[in-house]
Amino acid sequence: MSRELWLGVSRGLYRAFLLVCPRGFRDEVGSDIEKCFDRLTEETFDEKGPAGLISLTSRGLIDLLRTAARERCSGGKRFRKRRTMDRLLQNLRFGLRSATVGRGTSALVVVTLGLGLGTLVAVFDVVYRVLWRPLPFEEPDRLVALYEIESQGELDRGSVAPGNFADWRASSRSFEFMAAFNQTSMNLTGEGEPERLIVYSTSSTFFSTLHIEAALGRVFAPDEDRESAPRVAVLTGGLWRRRFGGDPDVVGRRILLDDVPYEIIGVLPQEFHFPSRDAEIYVPHAMSTEEASTRRSHYLDVVARLRDGVSLSSAREEMRALGRLVAEAHPETNSGETVGVFALQEELVASMKRPLVLLLGAIVGVLLIACVNVVNLLLARGTSRRRELSIRAALGASRARLAGELLSEAMVLAVAGSALALLAALWVRRWFVSWTPPHLALDEAGISGAAVLFTLASCALLGLGLGMVPALELTRRRLPTSVIEGGQRSVGLARSHTGVRKFLVVSEVTLALVLVTVSGLLLQSFYRLSRESPGFRPEEVLTMRVELSRTKYEEPHQRVAFYREVLDRIEHLPDVVSAGFVTMLPLTFQGGSTSFEIEGREEPSDSDRFAVFRSVTPDYFRALGVPVVRGRVFDRGDSSDSPRTAVINESFFRRFLGEVEPVGQRLRIWGEPHEIIGIVGDIRELERGGEPVPALYVTVYQRSFGFFDPRDLAVRARGDASGLARRIRAEIWAVDPDQPISYTRAMNDILNGSVSTERLQMVVFSIFGAAALLLAALGIYGVLSYAVARRTSEIALRMALGARSSDVLRLVLLQGMRPAVLGVGLGVGASLVVTRFFAGMLYGVEPNDPWTLAAITTTLTAVALLACLLPSWRATRVDPLVALRED
Amino acid sequence: MNPSYHILVSLGDGPKHGYAIMRDVATRTEGEIEILPGTLYSTIKRLIAERAIEECPAPDEQEGGFSDERRRYYRLTAIGRAAVLEETDRMAMLIRLARKKGFATSR
Numbered sequence: 004m005s006r007e008l009w010l011g012v013s014r015g016l017y018r019a020f021l022l023v024c025p026r027g028f029r030d031e032v033g034s035d036i037e038k039c040f041d042r043l044t045e046e047t048f049d050e051k052g053p054a055g056l057i058s059l060t061s062r063g064l065i066d067l068l069r070t071a072a073r074e075r076c077s078g079g080k081r082f083r084k085r086r087t088m089d090r091l092l093q094n095l096r097f098g099l100r101s102a103t104v105g106r107g108t109s110a111l112v113v114v115t116l117g118l119g120l121g122t123l124v125a126v127f128d129v130v131y132r133v134l135w136r137p138l139p140f141e142e143p144d145r146l147v148a149l150y151e152i153e154s155q156g157e158l159d160r161g162s163v164a165p166g167n168f169a170d171w172r173a174s175s176r177s178f179e180f181m182a183a184f185n186q187t188s189m190n191l192t193g194e195g196e197p198e199r200l201i202v203y204s205t206s207s208t209f210f211s212t213l214h215i216e217a218a219l220g221r222v223f224a225p226d227e228d229r230e231s232a233p234r235v236a237v238l239t240g241g242l243w244r245r246r247f248g249g250d251p252d253v254v255g256r257r258i259l260l261d262d263v264p265y266e267i268i269g270v271l272p273q274e275f276h277f278p279s280r281d282a283e284i285y286v287p288h289a290m291s292t293e294e295a296s297t298r299r300s301h302y303l304d305v306v307a308r309l310r311d312g313v314s315l316s317s318a319r320e321e322m323r324a325l326g327r328l329v330a331e332a333h334p335e336t337n338s339g340e341t342v343g344v345f346a347l348q349e350e351l352v353a354s355m356k357r358p359l360v361l362l363l364g365a366i367v368g369v370l371l372i373a374c375v376n377v378v379n380l381l382l383a384r385g386t387s388r389r390r391e392l393s394i395r396a397a398l399g400a401s402r403a404r405l406a407g408e409l410l411s412e413a414m415v416l417a418v419a420g421s422a423l424a425l426l427a428a429l430w431v432r433r434w435f436v437s438w439t440p441p442h443l444a445l446d447e448a449g450i451s452g453a454a455v456l457f458t459l460a461s462c463a464l465l466g467l468g469l470g471m472v473p474a475l476e477l478t479r480r481r482l483p484t485s486v487i488e489g490g491q492r493s494v495g496l497a498r499s500h501t502g503v504r505k506f507l508v509v510s511e512v513t514l515a516l517v518l519v520t521v522s523g524l525l526l527q528s529f530y531r532l533s534r535e536s537p538g539f540r541p542e543e544v545l546t547m548r549v550e551l552s553r554t555k556y557e558e559p560h561q562r563v564a565f566y567r568e569v570l571d572r573i574e575h576l577p578d579v580v581s582a583g584f585v586t587m588l589p590l591t592f593q594g595g596s597t598s599f600e601i602e603g604r605e606e607p608s609d610s611d612r613f614a615v616f617r618s619v620t621p622d623y624f625r626a627l628g629v630p631v632v633r634g635r636v637f638d639r640g641d642s643s644d645s646p647r648t649a650v651i652n653e654s655f656f657r658r659f660l661g662e663v664e665p666v667g668q669r670l671r672i673w674g675e676p677h678e679i680i681g682i683v684g685d686i687r688e689l690e691r692g693g694e695p696v697p698a699l700y701v702t703v704y705q706r707s708f709g710f711f712d713p714r715d716l717a718v719r720a721r722g723d724a725s726g727l728a729r730r731i732r733a734e735i736w737a738v739d740p741d742q743p744i745s746y747t748r749a750m751n752d753i754l755n756g757s758v759s760t761e762r763l764q765m766v767v768f769s770i771f772g773a774a775a776l777l778l779a780a781l782g783i784y785g786v787l788s789y790a791v792a793r794r795t796s797e798i799a800l801r802m803a804l805g806a807r808s809s810d811v812l813r814l815v816l817l818q819g820m821r822p823a824v825l826g827v828g829l830g831v832g833a834s835l836v837v838t839r840f841f842a843g844m845l846y847g848v849e850p851n852d853p854w855t856l857a858a859i860t861t862t863l864t865a866v867a868l869l870a871c872l873l874p875s876w877r878a879t880r881v882d883p884l885v886a887l888r889e890d
Numbered sequence: 891m892n893p894s895y896h897i898l899v900s901l902g903d904g905p906k907h908g909y910a911i912m913r914d915v916a917t918r919t920e921g922e923i924e925i926l927p928g929t930l931y932s933t934i935k936r937l938i939a940e941r942a943i944e945e946c947p948a949p950d951e952q953e954g955g956f957s958d959e960r961r962r963y964y965r966l967t968a969i970g971r972a973a974v975l976e977e978t979d980r981m982a983m984l985i986r987l988a989r990k991k992g993f994a995t996s997r
Contacts, residue, residue: 063928
């Protein structure tokens with residue numbers, strides 16, 4: 004939330020509360036008070052930030068209420084003013100009294116509001132922290148992300164080539180600093196257990212761009228990303244604590260990263276997490292002259308800080324022009340390329356925006372249903388006091404007076420509900436955070452100041468909104484007196500409420516149907532996704548990452564020797580069925596593809612020549628439980644001395660070879676011919692949903708494929724595999740005691756993790772859907788009970804005049820079901836619109852799936868019918884004599 | 891807290907506008923006493939009615955602040971000055987008497 008928004012909300016609230024002061028006082032000094040407060044808010048925000056502003060606003064509002072009370076009780080028109088003040092206090096006392104008289108109803112209202120608003124506040128808090136809170140850097144609105152963009156193509160945010168980055172940095176004038184970085188991983192050895200670390204390799208300007216200072220030691224100096232510079236490293240606060248025990252003398256120590264010595268020059272603040280929370284160490288990105296000028300490889304991320312006074316749009320224009328110049332100078336690599344400049348904050352939260360906003364929308368829907376129920380409860384309670392209101396109206400009480408009392412009652416309930424909401428929010432948020440992906444960085448405790456402010460504003464709105472309907476409805480038209488016009492249950496009056504009641508039922512059913520439809524679709528989507536076979540058998544498979552150091556295992560034969568020896572040792576362990584290495588396990592890596600040619604075929608078009616590419620050891624397919632569909636998979640005979648072989652999956656066969664017998668076909672991969680020896684089933688390599696993609700497998704025992712050389716190990720066990728982890732690690736360390744091992748997980752966990760976002764969405768929306776359904780049922784029941792209570796004498800009269808129970812039942816049922824059916828109709832229409840926004844979150848089910856809609860429409864109609872039945876049955880039990888005698 | 895007393899003391903060293911009075915009180919009392927806008931102007935209104943202070947033209951030097959809008963300045967009247975002196979003496983006497991009885995303040 005920006006400074007202006009904070010100040011705006013605070014001043015808006017203050018001005019609203021200023022209206023409590025008498026008009027004369029406001030005319031005289033109101034504008035002085037406003038100006039004074041405005042200036043105070045600015046200074047407070049700049050000095051103490053949002054927390055200080057919230058505290059000031061709260062104190063300011065209390066001060067205004069006191070001032071209003073003082074002003075109203077003093078001055079020339081003391082007597083009249085005092086009466087007004089007395090009335091305010093009287094209303095408040097009335098509100099408190101009413102709230103405690105009907106304790107059951109009040110408790111129900113407070114709990115309903117507390118839970119509804121609490122959930123809303125909790126999610127608002129999460130949404131605020133993720134989407135709206137400024138990044139934790141100095142002047143975060145000046146930070147931007149830069150990308151390469153193909154003006155004609157589909158690439159809208161491409162990684163940057165070092166040569167282009169060098170040109171941008173040298174020629175642009177819009178930026179104070181510009182920095183490139185990329186993620187890599189390195190083995191930390193020499194101290195304690197070897198470990199694989201997530202390392203960010205960055206320009207020396209990286210920390211200056213973000214305006215971040217080291218908490219201990221220093222960050223990179225300007226020349227430290229030169230190739231000849233000594234090797235230095237900066238630790239994150241997390242790694243410093245975890246690995247070095249928070250040693251204050253860590254600066255100056257030497258560590259080995261991939262067997263190369265680095266000097267630790269600094270430790271970052273504990274709360275610094277950029278570009279991701281799993282970053283552990285930063286080293287300068289030292290480029291050779293050759294690398295610095297390359298424009299063919301694109302792998303850098305670029306951030307920059309706008310110069311003071313330079314706007315995003317002017318920076319965009321400058322970079323577009325610069326992009327064109329670079330493209331003219333290097334047409335062979337940059338033709339049709341330009342530069343994209345985007346606000347960093349937007350970029351970091353882009354993927355989370357839609358689900359979170361939709362979630363917020365869903366909760367607002369549930370809260371609205373809850374509010375409708377509360378309005379109905381208050382109306383019902385008001386009805387039971389109607390006679391009292393009528394008599395007081397007849398004795399001269401003004402409508403404003405009566406409405407004021409009812410409004411106060413709603414206000415008291417809203418305040419109590421909001422207090423409960425804050426408590427509920429803490430609990431809901433904790434639960435919600437435990438379900439959210441870790442990269443959302445929601446591990447801070449407590450509710451943000453913004454959420455507290457939001458609760459205050461919601462409380463005021465709810466109090467007014469909830470009180471308004473009963474206040475207007477129950478004091479509408481000149482109230483009849485029981486003495487003169489035969490009490491509260493005349494047919495005419497019953498009709499006077501019909502509009503409001505119908506509206507309540509229609510809106511509840513509409514909202515509930517939309518929410519239940521959304522949760523139904525997400526439920527189906529998740530079910531289909533999790534039921535779909537991943538193409539292998541994950542049960543009883545244990546996995547770990549064993550990434551070899553490029554320095555230590557420089558030669559391919561050294562790596563092959565390591566794989567062979569480790570696998571031999573593991574396969575000799577009791578309870579191990581088979582084991583194999585692979586580039587990266589399915590569902591853990593979103594990329595890694597290669598181009599290839601089919602010998603004897605014409606060159607395929609650009610878009611058709613890529614397949615997911617993995618390098619494996621022979622037993623990998625058996626370890627993972629991948630079926631062999633045709634031919635064979637690799638064996639020990641496929642070595643560096645034998646002809647090169649390849650295995651394809653079914654999708655590859657269908658897409659590229661069609662009707663041709665695949666086994667024996669030859670593919671050219673990385674310039675060498677490979678013979679296809681077999682077809683395996685489709686493995687979901689990249690993601691659970693969507694169509695399987697063509698994949699191509701080679702064996703590392705025949706040749707090295709650089710980046711694609713294996714780093715993940717899969718071991719199939721007899722029975723539970725988890726007990727094997729320790730023994731497997733011991734076997735690996737017997738081969739190389741310095742070898743880091745990380746990410747030890749069961750394959751099932753990887754599989755479950757791959758649908759964790761979908762699971763979260765499904766669970767959350769199912770809860771809201773169920774809540775909406777329950778609340779709607781309670782609401783319809785409540786509205787109808789209220790209607791029946793109001794029409795008791797009318798029903799009694801009808802029955803006294805000869806109406807049968809079945810007639811009464813039909814009358815009341817129709818009265819309840821008409822608006823419910825109308826709500827269902829409107830809900831179906833609204834669902835067709837709303838579910839379109841969820842299209843991106845669905846798998847294997849259409850947003851307007853007729854079966855889902857039909858099932859939910861039927862369910863909701865049945866629920867409405869059930870909710871109508873009890874009050875209808877109760878109406879038939881009315882004793883005409885008793886009912887008529889009451890009036 | 892007696893806001894009238896603090897406002898009068900604040901105006902002891904010359905005319906001020908409302909916001910300056912508020913800041914002066916906060917600074918002088920090291921943040922112990924805070925007068926917020928509602929109380930400030932309601933008290934100023936009363937002090938004007940009791941003729942303890944009065945509105946006056948703005949001094950020549952302009953500090954930064956509310957853009958170009960006119961600000962109202964206030965100054966102490968003779969009545970106000972006398973009231974401050976009297977109230978200060980009264981409080982000093984109260985403290986003296988209390989101390990005689992062995993009530994030493996903790997601060």
